Amino acid sequence: MTQQTLEHSDQTRTDSPTTIQPTNHTVPETLDSTGSKLVYLYLDSIGGGDISVLRESLDMKTISIYPILQTLSKKGLVERDGDHYHIVA
Numbered sequence: 779m780t781q782q783t784l785e786h787s788d789q790t791r792t793d794s795p796t797t798i799q800p801t802n803h804t805v806p807e808t809l810d811s812t813g814s815k816l817v818y819l820y821l822d823s824i825g826g827g828d829i830s831v832l833r834e835s836l837d838m839k840t841i842s843i844y845p846i847l848q849t850l851s852k853k854g855l856v857e858r859d860g861d862h863y864h865i866v867a
Contacts, residue, residue, distance in 0.1 A: 806818070817846045821856065827863065
């Protein structure tokens, strides 16, 4: 039998102060597109953000993000506060 070794970095150790605990996030059933679900979940997980944060973090083009945010806003799932977008509680 072959023995396998699993290497861990300091970032994945459970005693590390930067360890992020898993959180459950729910996607509304009204969302159909993968892009809408991705943006919604990301905004929910980080507590909101602006276009540049979404663009850089999700590796999406700005021209793709605006219609998604507009759809999420029309469905009452996301609110805009200046340049900042956040999930409606």
